[in-house]
Amino acid sequence: MTHLTHVYFTFLILLGFNACSPPPITPVGNAKPSRDAHLALGNPSQALKDPAKPDNYLMEKETYALSYNSAKGQANWVAWHLSKAWKGGAPRQDNFRIDQDLPAGFSRVSSGDYTNSGFDRGHLCPSDDRDSTVGDNSSTFLMTNIIPQSPNLNRISWLAFENYCRNLMDGNQELYIYAGGYGKGGEGTSGVKEVLNGKVQVPSHCWKIAVILPVGTNDLARVSEQTRVIAIDMPNTQTVNQQSWGDYRVSVDFLEMVTGYDFLSNVPEAVQMVLEAKTDSGPTQ
Ligand code: MN
Ligand code: MN
Numbered sequence: 001m002t003h004l005t006h007v008y009f010t011f012l013i014l015l016g017f018n019a020c021s022p023p024p025i026t027p028v029g030n031a032k033p034s035r036d037a038h039l040a041l042g043n044p045s046q047a048l049k050d051p052a053k054p055d056n057y058l059m060e061k062e063t064y065a066l067s068y069n070s071a072k073g074q075a076n077w078v079a080w081h082l083s084k085a086w087k088g089g090a091p092r093q094d095n096f097r098i099d100q101d102l103p104a105g106f107s108r109v110s111s112g113d114y115t116n117s118g119f120d121r122g123h124l125c126p127s128d129d130r131d132s133t134v135g136d137n138s139s140t141f142l143m144t145n146i147i148p149q150s151p152n153l154n155r156i157s158w159l160a161f162e163n164y165c166r167n168l169m170d171g172n173q174e175l176y177i178y179a180g181g182y183g184k185g186g187e188g189t190s191g192v193k194e195v196l197n198g199k200v201q202v203p204s205h206c207w208k209i210a211v212i213l214p215v216g217t218n219d220l221a222r223v224s225e226q227t228r229v230i231a232i233d234m235p236n237t238q239t240v241n242q243q244s245w246g247d248y249r250v251s252v253d254f255l256e257m258v259t260g261y262d263f264l265s266n267v268p269e270a271v272q273m274v275l276e277a278k279t280d281s282g283p284t285q
Contacts, residue, residue: 024171028216033083038065041176042265051103063139064125070106073200074147078124083174088132099144109143113197118188122149124179126162147181148202152238161245179208186236207233225274246284252276
């Protein structure tokens with residue numbers, strides 16, 4: 001930390017600046033927050049909009065993009081851009097429902113497939129990241145954006161990192177986020193399960209990657225070896241740490257190994273090499 005930065009932080013503390021709000025970043029060139037392409041940094045599994053490949057089927061919605069896996073009854077990954085341009089005052093819709101945009105013949109998961117399972121309907125793209133309009137918020141309740149999460153994961157550790165990402169957004173940053181599950185078998189309130197209602201595979205772990213940039217334009221070209229990237233890997237259990245999401249940080253390389261995907265594939269290989277080997281050690285609130 002430079003002396004001037006130190007003075008700045010001390011100044012904020014003296015002002016009573018809340019520790020939950022990171023210091024605001026100056027937007028690049030007076031840029032305003034915008035809605036940018038969810039897959040600008042890459043399509044991790046090279047998903048295609050090809051109904052002949054039901055286990056890696058690309059769906060591009062206005063509010064997020066995903067690769068659907070019909071055999072698992074959930075997305076392999078969901079990707080979304082987060083900035084204040086996606087935010088507003090629309091109330092939470094809570095209308096979990098079948099995604100009718102799935103091609104004929106694909107496994108269609110309904111809200112009822114989770115009922116009494118001991119697992120929460122866990123959002124990948126969070127409801128609170130999309131509340132500009134009722135329609136935007138409603139889109140996050142499509143079951144293609146939902147995975148079975150243990151309640152203590154969904155409501156505590158996972159939520160804490162979602163909140164941290166929105167705090168960064170409030171500080172004039174924009175984020176490119178990927179999330180999904182891997183492995184088989186999680187622990188909910190009714191014990192360990194591998195599949196819900198014969199349709200929905202329960203992941204053993206839930207992961208997320210967030211690439212963080214000051215608000216600006218031409219985002220892909222701004223990703224550098226200094227860009228902050230946070231990768232997390234949380235066990236899908238009731239005993240997941242209940243306080244600090246930061247304890248679950250890993251490298252992107254680790255998540256590439258366990259998922260088999262190539263994240264940030266549109267970023268130059270030399271920059272990926274550096275960014276993906278690191279494990280974030282930055283602030284956690
Ligand atoms: Mn941008
Ligand atoms: Mn990569």
